[in-house]
């Protein structure tokens with residue numbers, strides 16, 4: 700988890716994010732996930748070569764990250780922190796509140812060819828690196 704600063708005054712709050720400061724990679728793409736229906740699980744993939752930072756701008760959700768050897772769950776519910784996910788990590792996103800807005804900053808353009816969408820292929824890929 701990466702903690703961001705909150706610049707607040709009597710008018711409200713502002714959180715700045717700068718490449719190579721709060722964000723440890725070149726940002727080539729930004730997208731956001733919202734209107735997520737109850738019970739939905741998103742993600743279910745890893746990336747061969749992509750870094751991402753996930754920030755929950757509104758509401759809450761749970762992100763599970765799996766390296767192939769260990770698994771951890773993170774609860775995202777705060778605008779002043781982001782979850783960094785490097786390459787070769789299987790992720791699942793669930794328990795979205797109806798008002799959840801999940802912002803994703805990505806290190807590269809969208810490329811379906813660098814996704815691994817089958818869990819067994821992911822495990823084979825992890826094992827091939829040892």
Ligand code: TYD
Nearest residue numbers: 728729730732740741742743744792808809
């Ligand atoms: P998908 O990978 O299923 O989303 P999630 O990781 O949240 O489960 O993507 C949904 C669709 O959107 C799929 O057809 C691919 C497309 N897409 C883009 O065109 N550009 C993007 O940057 C992303 C993330 C997805």
